[in-house]
Amino acid sequence: xxxxxxxxxxxxxxxxxxxxxxxxxERTVEGSKTLYGSVSTxxxxxxxxxxxxxxxxxxxxxxxEPIKELxxxxxxxxxxxxAATNAPDSxxxxxxxxxxxxxxxxxxxxxxxxx
Numbered sequence: 001x002x003x004x005x006x007x008x009x010x011x012x013x014x015x016x017x018x019x020x021x022x023x024x025x026e027r028t029v030e031g032s033k034t035l036y037g038s039v040s041t042x043x044x045x046x047x048x049x050x051x052x053x054x055x056x057x058x059x060x061x062x063x064x065e066p067i068k069e070l071x072x073x074x075x076x077x078x079x080x081x082x083a084a085t086n087a088p089d090s091x092x093x094x095x096x097x098x099x100x101x102x103x104x105x106x107x108x109x110x111x112x113x114x115x
Contacts (some may be wrong), residue, residue: 010079013054014097017077021100022047028070028105038066039103044075048099067103074098 024047027036041058048056062076077097 014077014079016052016054017048017056017099018097020052021072021102022051023102023104025104025106025108027107033070035068035070035103038068039101040066044101047101061099067101070103070105073101073103075101 022044024039024043026039026043028034029036041061041063044061044063045056045058048054060078062078067073075098077099079097
């Protein structure tokens with residue numbers, strides 16, 4: 001019975017993580033889409049916490065390398081523990097689950113705001 005509850009909670013969390021894009025704002029090199037730094041799993045998890053009120057461990061994001069430019073990115077999620085999948089080093093996304101990360105320039109101004 002407890003396992004069924006955990007599976008339902010996991011499904012609810014998964015739905016919230018995959019249904020709405022997470023917005024991250026970072027500084028860019030002037031005149032380009034390249035970020036000064038990069039967007040790491042830590043930064044994504046902090047954004048998830050602020051925007052969805054979900055504490056997501058960094059280990060649950062399968063980000064091969066930090067994001068280094070503006071744009072929209074799909075990041076695979078691993079919400080099931082490797083022990084639950086019976087695979088010792090399973091790093092496959094849970095049911096092909098991906099969350100959408102939108103990286104925007106922190107200084108981006110709305111197009112209609114110029115006078």
